[in-house]
Amino acid sequence: GESVGLHLPTLSVQEGDNSIINCAYSNSASDYFIWYKQESGKGPQFIIDIRSNMDKRQGQRVTVLLNKTVKHLSLQIAATQPGDSAVYFCAETISGGSYIPTFGRGTSLIVHP
Amino acid sequence: EAQVTQNPRYLITVTGKKLTVTCSQNMNHEYMSWYRQDPGLGLRQIYYSMNVEVTDKGDVPEGYKVSRKEKRNFPLILESPSPNQTSLYFCASMKGRGELGPLHFGNGTRLTVT
Numbered sequence: 229g230e231s232v233g234l235h236l237p238t239l240s241v242q243e244g245d246n247s248i249i250n251c252a253y254s255n256s257a258s259d260y261f262i263w264y265k266q267e268s269g270k271g272p273q274f275i276i277d278i279r280s281n282m283d284k285r286q287g288q289r290v291t292v293l294l295n296k297t298v299k300h301l302s303l304q305i306a307a308t309q310p311g312d313s314a315v316y317f318c319a320e321t322i323s324g325g326s327y328i329p330t331f332g333r334g335t336s337l338i339v340h341p
Numbered sequence: 342e343a344q345v346t347q348n349p350r351y352l353i354t355v356t357g358k359k360l361t362v363t364c365s366q367n368m369n370h371e372y373m374s375w376y377r378q379d380p381g382l383g384l385r386q387i388y389y390s391m392n393v394e395v396t397d398k399g400d401v402p403e404g405y406k407v408s409r410k411e412k413r414n415f416p417l418i419l420e421s422p423s424p425n426q427t428s429l430y431f432c433a434s435m436k437g438r439g440e441l442g443p444l445h446f447g448n449g450t451r452l453t454v455t
Contacts, residue, residue, distance in 0.1 A: 260441050264444075269448075271448045273446070277441075277442075328389065329444060
């Protein structure tokens with residue numbers, strides 16, 4: 229597969245563990261946030277989003293937490309599976325602006341069977 | 342199936358030989374964008390388009406051109422490719438101004454310029 233990044237922060241977990249991936253965003257005016265998953269050889273795929281009027285949002289096996297006070301976003305993956313191995317990006321957007329998202333550098337998640 | 346399709350997936354070319362990477366989306370999205378992804382640098386925006394006949398420079402536009410003559414297509418043109426344009430390129434689209442939502446990405450074009 230194609231490497232999407234060198235020197236990325238890496239999180240290694242065992243299959244079945246819960247994973248937490250963190251993201252610090254830069255703009256206090258950002259009010260819409262998205263997590264993407266990028267598997268080797270593919271483009272980023274949408275996982276879950278959250279608006280700034282919420283602190284928490286849950287999907288299937290994933291939960292996003294937003295702490296606006298410290299400009300921090302986290303993605304929690306429950307019962308991590310080998311298929312979750314990928315690079316995860318957060319993106320922030322200002323809804324009243326251009327709507328163009330700003331991407332974080334990404335975190336590489338490695339799930340060991 | 343809703344998707345963003347870019348072609349080709351892989352392209353090897355020589356310095357100075359003009360090339361075009363095509364991108365098409367079938368979701369009637371207003372907004373389209375091109376990114377390049379390089380190790381350690383993440384996703385960097387090259388150009389974007391808010392709607393037909395409207396294009397704007399992103400963070401790294403030098404050496405690239407785009408056009409948006411139709412809503413569904415947003416080709417990326419390299420008039421005179423150079424080795425520093427060797428990269429992984431992604432086209433993406435989303436609904437557009439006024440409607441928050443995620444970007445939908447194509448599967449990428451791996452370009453090598455020798």
